Amino acid sequence: xxxxxxxxxxxxxxxxxxxxxxxxxxxxxxxxxxxxxxxxxxxxxxxxxxxxxxxxxxxxxxxxxxxxxxxxxxxxxxxxxxxxxxxxxxxxxxxxxxxxxxxxxxxxxxxxxxxxxxxxxxxxxxxxxxxxxxxxxxxxxxxxxxxxxxxxxxxxxxxxxxxxxxxxxxxxxxxxxxxxxxxxxxxxxxxxxxxxxxxxxxxxxxxxxxxxxxxxxxxxxxxxxxxxxxxxxxxxxxxxxxxxxxxxxxxxxxxxxxxxxxxxxxxxxxxxxxxxxxxxxxxxxxxxxxxxxxxxxxxxxxxxxxxxxxxxxxxxxxxxxxxxxxxxxxxxxxxxxxxxxxxxxxxxxxxxxxxxxxxxxxxxxxxxxxxxxxxxxxxxxxxxxxxxxxxxxxxxxxxxxxxxxxxxxxxxxxxxxxxxxxxxxxxxxxxxxxxxxxx
Numbered sequence: 092x093x094x095x096x097x098x099x100x101x102x103x104x105x106x107x108x109x110x111x112x113x114x115x116x117x118x119x120x121x122x123x124x125x126x127x128x129x130x131x132x133x134x135x136x137x138x139x140x141x142x143x144x145x146x147x148x149x150x151x152x153x154x155x156x157x158x159x160x161x162x163x164x165x166x167x168x169x170x171x172x173x174x175x176x177x178x179x180x181x182x183x184x185x186x187x188x189x190x191x192x193x194x195x196x197x198x199x200x201x202x203x204x205x206x207x208x209x210x211x212x213x214x215x216x217x218x219x220x221x222x223x224x225x226x227x228x229x230x231x232x233x234x235x236x237x238x239x240x241x242x243x244x245x246x247x248x249x250x251x252x253x254x255x256x257x258x259x260x261x262x263x264x265x266x267x268x269x270x271x272x273x274x275x276x277x278x279x280x281x282x283x284x285x286x287x288x289x290x291x292x293x294x295x296x297x298x299x300x301x302x303x304x305x306x307x308x309x310x311x312x313x314x315x316x317x318x319x320x321x322x323x324x325x326x327x328x329x330x331x332x333x334x335x336x337x338x339x340x341x342x343x344x345x346x347x348x349x350x351x352x353x354x355x356x357x358x359x360x361x362x363x364x365x366x367x368x369x370x371x372x373x374x375x376x377x378x379x380x381x382x383x384x385x386x387x388x389x390x391x392x393x394x395x396x397x398x399x400x401x402x403x404x405x406x407x408x409x410x411x412x413x414x415x416x417x418x419x420x421x422x423x424x425x426x427x428x429x430x431x432x433x434x435x436x437x438x439x440x441x442x443x444x445x446x447x448x449x450x451x452x453x454x455x456x457x458x459x460x461x462x463x464x465x466x467x468x469x470x471x472x473x474x475x476x477x478x479x480x481x482x483x484x485x486x487x488x489x490x491x492x493x494x495x496x497x498x499x500x501x502x503x504x505x506x507x508x509x510x511x512x513x514x515x516x517x518x519x520x521x522x523x524x525x526x527x528x529x530x
Contacts, residue, residue, distance in 0.1 A: 102234070106231065109231060112231050114230075115223070116242070116243060119246065121279045121280035121283065122182070123247065124250060127250060128258050128272070129154045131258045132258050132262075132273065133148075133150040133151050134147035134148065134151070136270060140196050150206065157213050158473070161214045162217040162469055163463055165181075165214070170461065174225050174226060174462050178281075181216060185215045185216035185277055188209075189208070189270060196270070197267060218463075220469040221462045221464070221466030222462045224461075224462075224465040228461070237392075237393075237450050238396060240446040241393030241442060244385065244389040245386045248386045337511065338509060338510055341505070342451055342468065344471075344509075345502055346475070348498040349499075350475025350479075351476070351478050354475060355479040356381060358479050358480050360374045360434075362488040363488060381437055389442030396443075406444075407444060407447050410447070412503075414444070417436040417437035452468060475498060
């Protein structure tokens with residue numbers, strides 16, 4: 092019993108020693124690289140082989156918008172076909188499409204063929220982000236899902252930082268190498284997620300409990316109660332259409348608001364700094380401190396989240412309120428030092444909220460709709476991010492920044508209607524780790 096308790100109190104150390112988890116982390120890092128590399132890579136290769144950035148901009152749009160629409164549909168299809176078996180297969184097809192894009196540029200193919208390669212690669216792989224989140228449930232025990240997602244948020248920051256440098260390094264000889272690198276990264280991700288590779292990394296069957304979706308969700312603990320949530324009776328995840336699952340729709344709105352808030356900071360940072368007479372260096376520093384703050388809190392949340400008795404919904408509400416305040420500070424404060432503080436404050440909330448909004452929905456949907464659900468959340472976050480760019484295109488920068496928290500305010504206003512007493516407002520119970528896993 093002593094060993095089990097100690098393992099539960101040190102989830103990060105347990106994950107550090109988990110080979111299946113690190114295989115999953117490496118796979119997700121490889122799969123996140125191509126979408127982040129794509130905007131810079133497409134523009135560079137378009138300028139080199141077409142004499143201008145126009146085609147690159149068109150390809151960027153083709154790599155973003157169709158995926159937002161197709162994500163939930165392809166996620167549902169992966170649920171039906173089998174996420175574990177078909178995710179590597181669609182990744183191989185997506186990698187082939189990305190490699191064919193490099194060949195098409197080299198052969199001076201018509202623009203419509205280039206566009207077709209991008210569209211095919213985007214649509215085929217649009218459900219993969221949701222699928223990888225589903226596969227996490229089959230990689231680590233349910234009580235480690237939260238810490239695993241927190242550590243993964245650090246990996247996200249590493250990918251965001253390294254992707255532009257990888258494009259620049261690949262393009263030293265020829266921009267086509269950046270496209271090839273995107274295809275190779277996709278192939279590596281497919282290999283790491285292959286069922287045989289995942290099985291070979293698994294130590295023993297006892298290490299893996301039931302998926303998080305199958306974990307019972309307790310009802311709300313009365314306000315002020317310190318009783319552990321594990322002692323409460325359970326409620327099963329809702330079945331049927333995701334769009335009739337009101338608690339899940341709440342998390343869709345939270346994810347949309349999260350994307351809008353981060354998009355406002357990322358897209359608005361340069362024009363905001365320019366208003367105070369700064370340039371790209373100062374803007375890059377602000378983006379860097381936001382990422383660094385997020386990484387620090389991601390590690391802290393992974394270590395201590397299991398001690399938090401506040402429920403998922405309450406955590407989301409508190410974090411959204413803090414992010415709204417930080418976003419308003421970015422819009423209103425004077426001086427670069429105050430801007431740094433505002434960006435740090437925003438970053439401190441990023442990883443915890445990202446973890447909560449990626450863990451909580453897994454307790455609200457049945458296992459056979461899991462990939463569809465998480466693909467829907469990915470699409471919602473992308474829409475929120477795009478909304479920030481759309482507002483900047485039609486509004487002055489100060490108004491765009493002030494509206495950064497608008498979707499978060501609407502989400503909080505809709506929460507009472509979407510959340511009822513039938514659904515939990517607390518952290519679902521995480522089962523104690525088995526003695527085998529604790530060792």
